[in-house]
Amino acid sequence: MISDSASDECVQLAASWIKKCAESHQDCLHLDHTPLPTRVIHVGSDLEEPFLYISKQENAEYIALSHCWGGVVPLTTTLATLEQRQREIRFSELPRTFRDAITITRKLGVQYIWIDSLCIIQDSAEDWEKEAVKMGTIYRNSLVCITADGSLNSNGGCFIEGHPSRNLDVACIRCPGLAGAESSIHVRRRPNTMRNGFAHIRSGAEPCESILDTRGWVLQEQSLSRRTLHYTVAEMSWDCATCFQCECTSLAEQVQRSSAIMQLRACKLMMQHSSKPTRQQWSQSSRWVNFVELFTQRNLTYHTDRLYALSGMAATMSPSAKGSFLAGLWKEELPLGLLWRTQADYHTRKTLVSRRHQKYYAPSWSWASVTGPIEYIALPGREYSFELATDLTILEAICIPAGASPYGPVRSGYLKVSGLLAPIYHEVKLAKPDDVLEEGNPVRRGFDCDVLVNGEAIELVDGEPLWILLVAHGVRISRGFSKLEGHHCIILRMSPLQHGAFERVGCAWALKEYWDSELSKRAEMKSIILL
Numbered sequence: 365m366i367s368d369s370a371s372d373e374c375v376q377l378a379a380s381w382i383k384k385c386a387e388s389h390q391d392c393l394h395l396d397h398t399p400l401p402t403r404v405i406h407v408g409s410d411l412e413e414p415f416l417y418i419s420k421q422e423n424a425e426y427i428a429l430s431h432c433w434g435g436v437v438p439l440t441t442t443l444a445t446l447e448q449r450q451r452e453i454r455f456s457e458l459p460r461t462f463r464d465a466i467t468i469t470r471k472l473g474v475q476y477i478w479i480d481s482l483c484i485i486q487d488s489a490e491d492w493e494k495e496a497v498k499m500g501t502i503y504r505n506s507l508v509c510i511t512a513d514g515s516l517n518s519n520g521g522c523f524i525e526g527h528p529s530r531n532l533d534v535a536c537i538r539c540p541g542l543a544g545a546e547s548s549i550h551v552r553r554r555p556n557t558m559r560n561g562f563a564h565i566r567s568g569a570e571p572c573e574s575i576l577d578t579r580g581w582v583l584q585e586q587s588l589s590r591r592t593l594h595y596t597v598a599e600m601s602w603d604c605a606t607c608f609q610c611e612c613t614s615l616a617e618q619v620q621r622s623s624a625i626m627q628l629r630a631c632k633l634m635m636q637h638s639s640k641p642t643r644q645q646w647s648q649s650s651r652w653v654n655f656v657e658l659f660t661q662r663n664l665t666y667h668t669d670r671l672y673a674l675s676g677m678a679a680t681m682s683p684s685a686k687g688s689f690l691a692g693l694w695k696e697e698l699p700l701g702l703l704w705r706t707q708a709d710y711h712t713r714k715t716l717v718s719r720r721h722q723k724y725y726a727p728s729w730s731w732a733s734v735t736g737p738i739e740y741i742a743l744p745g746r747e748y749s750f751e752l753a754t755d756l757t758i759l760e761a762i763c764i765p766a767g768a769s770p771y772g773p774v775r776s777g778y779l780k781v782s783g784l785l786a787p788i789y790h791e792v793k794l795a796k797p798d799d800v801l802e803e804g805n806p807v808r809r810g811f812d813c814d815v816l817v818n819g820e821a822i823e824l825v826d827g828e829p830l831w832i833l834l835v836a837h838g839v840r841i842s843r844g845f846s847k848l849e850g851h852h853c854i855i856l857r858m859s860p861l862q863h864g865a866f867e868r869v870g871c872a873w874a875l876k877e878y879w880d881s882e883l884s885k886r887a888e889m890k891s892i893i894l895l
Contacts, residue, residue, distance in 0.1 A: 369600045370464070370523040374611070375471040378593055381602045381609060382472070382508055385591055389606040393590050398505040400424050402495060403441075403483040404476040405453065407469045414458075414466060416441060416449035416482060426476035428506035429465045430585045430592075432575050433481075433665070434517030438462065440486040449482065461512045464522035464595075468510055478502055481518075490768070493672075497769045500588050500676030509589035511582075513574035514597040522595035580662040580669070584677040587655065652681070652694065653701075653740045660737045661707075667721060667735045668773065675771035682771075690763045691774050692732035699756040699781070699835050702729055703852050705812040705871050707737040718816050720823070727763070727777040728867040729854070729894050734814055741852060741871065752838035752852070756783040759891065778865070779894040784834040786887035788855075811855050811872035823869060824857075831856045832872060832883065833892075849876040856894070865893040 385392050400419035404426050408414040431438075438459050441449050455463060462479060469477045480499075485491040503509055514524040537549045574596065576582045586592065594601045601610035659674060671692055678689055688694060693701040706718045718736035726732040763777035815823035837851045855870035874883065 369595055369611075370467070372471070374600050375468065377611065378468075378508075378600065378602070379472055381593075382591060385604050385606065389604060392605045393504075395505060395590075397423050398425065398507070400426060400476060401478050401483060401498065401502045401505075404478050405466070405482060407466045407475060407477055408455070409470065413452040413454055415452045416446075417476065418450065424476060425474050425507045426478055426505075427465075427469045427472070427474050428478045428503050428509045428585075428589065429462070429480075430503075430509055430511040430576060430582055430589075431461050431465075431479075431518055432512070432516060432579055432582075434515075434575070435665070436517040436519065438481045438518035440481045441483070442487045443485060444487075446485060453482070459518035460521035461515050461518045465510050465512070468522065468593075472508075474507060478506065493767050493769050493772060496672050497675045497679045497771060500584060500678075500680035503585045503676070504588045504590060504680065506589065508591040508593050509585060511574075511576055511585075511592055511594050513576055513594050516575055524595070524597045578663050580659055580664040581673045583655070583659050583662060584674060587677060588680060652697070656692065656731065657737075657739055660731070668725065670732050670735070671726070671772050672769075675769055678771040689771055690761055691726035691730040691777055693730055695758075695761050698758045698761060698779075699754055700752065702756075702835055702854055702868075703741040703871065704731045704738050705741060706734060706814055706816055707739050718814065720815060724775075725773045727774070727779070727895055728814070728859075728869070729779060730777075732773075741873075752836040754836045755834045755851070756781050756836070777895075780891065781833075781894060782889065782891045784884075784887040785856075785890045785892065786832050786883045788830050788832045788883070811870045813870045814868065828857060830869070831866065832874070833866075834879075834887070837876070850874050851876065851879050859895045861895050862893065865895050867895050 386394065399421040400417075400423075402419060402421075404417050404419060405414050406417040439453075439457065439462065455466070458466070462482075465477060465479070484495045510522065512520065512522045515521055535551045537551060539547045539549055541547050574594075576586075591604045592602065594603070599611040602608065655677065656674070664670065664673060674692070682689055688696065690698075718734045720734060731738045758779060758781055760778070760780035762779075763774045766773045766775040813824065832853045833856055835852050835854055837849075839847050839849050851874045853872045853874055854868050855872055856866040857869050859865045859867040861867070
């Protein structure tokens with residue numbers, strides 16, 4: 365393996381990967397037109413400083429950078445510095461990651477690079493919101509995306525020098541051959557497998573993930589980029605929709621199976637196969653809900669980015685900018701899209717903190733209304749399989765965006781639904797992780813609360829009137845042999861925002877026998893408003 369990822373040999377290897385992908389990978393997306401983003405960095409040369417270029421959306425090759433801010437604000441473009449940035453950006457004043465990315469771009473013979481902090485006006489809410497929606501297209505149209513996997517922030521760089529993972533000892537083994545000939549085999553230790561399943565690719569000597577694999581904003585960059593060039597502490601590596609490759613082998617590697625990376629790869633493949641994937645394609649494959657689950661397990665510096673950080677993906681897959689996207693859900697996937705729950709470790713009775721946003725952000729029936737990881741309940745092919753029939757009719761579904769983007773937070777939103785509604789009586793407690801239904805507790809020993817902090821359902825008060833709304837019914841096949849017939853429901857309470865309206869506070873699974881014997885006696889067909 366080449367000892368220095370900044371070397372000309374590494375650049376030549378990267379160029380060969382790009383060339384092979386562009387010329388011979390049938391599964392990879394090939395675009396005839398790649399218009400430049402609104403702003404890009406003209407990388408200049410050894411004799412010319414880089415500068416911010418305001419494009420005319422002309423067709424040209426450009427590279428995109430994916431990096432972690434890591435709590436350190438990198439060099440930015442603001443309203444006050446916009447004019448100066450267009451004149452020049454001194455190379456010496458750039459943080460190391462930016463300098464390295466520009467150096468790579470120059471060596472690859474590409475004139476432009478897109479870097480978020482410099483190409484979006486950071487103190488303009490209007491520009492930030494407008495450009496955030498375009499991020500899906502920006503990364504998708506780029507010739508290749510450079511990722512600074514080995515850097516915790518913009519000062520770490522792409523070229524990590526002196527790391528033990530890169531400078532592994534190489535042993536030379538002499539092997540006798542035919543007719544007295546002799547050959548040699550050179551062997552180096554393969555770094556440990558990473559938890560995310562990328563074999564030795566993107567790994568170090570220790571089994572740890574790239575910091576970028578933990579960041580929410582980066583997920584859509586990883587999913588939408590046609591080609592990615594990774595600079596890790598161990599080696600330079602490559603992935604596209606066809607293969608994974610790295611410096612230490614000339615053969616394309618097949619990725620090991622792990623749920624997270626296979627879901628991510630499925631998202632990438634789906635985006636490659638059509639220039640504008642239809643909502644029908646995504647509904648059939650459940651890719652959006654898989655994407656949301658992956659996304660909510662990642663970190664965001666600001667919880668208010670919860671929808672913005674997905675807006676590029678949503679814009680790319682949406683057939684229309686109006687009406688279909690509802691604060692993180694798709695109208696076409698209702699009512700089953702309502703069947704999500706907050707993830708928690710029920711054995712330790714703790715959860716990654718899940719709270720409502722301090723200011724109104726999304727309707728209570730949307731997963732975006734809470735922080736923390738969520739999971740969808742009614743997805744086939746997991747621990748349980750489902751045969752569901754919907755029992756809830758969606759009469760109206762409206763969300764009013766808070767800003768210009770239809771994919772960001774909303775100012776208000778509601779569902780008008782018609783279904784069976786019954787009052788319930790409860791004590792606030794966590795639901796169990798399995799379906800062991802205790803006698804006297806046929807609604808999963810309480811229910812799954814949407815807002816939890818260390819096992820405490822802080823949003824609810826014991827004795828507060830609650831209602832259960834039937835969403836779907838069917839057979840749950842548990843671990844391949846045990847069949848449970850019952851109902852998927854959401855738990856509601858009266859909303860303080862509008863008289864007579866309801867808001868969601870949780871979800872539940874109710875056995876058919878209990879619904880038929882108890883809840884059905886109290887249930888009435890109602891048309892209600894959910895806020």
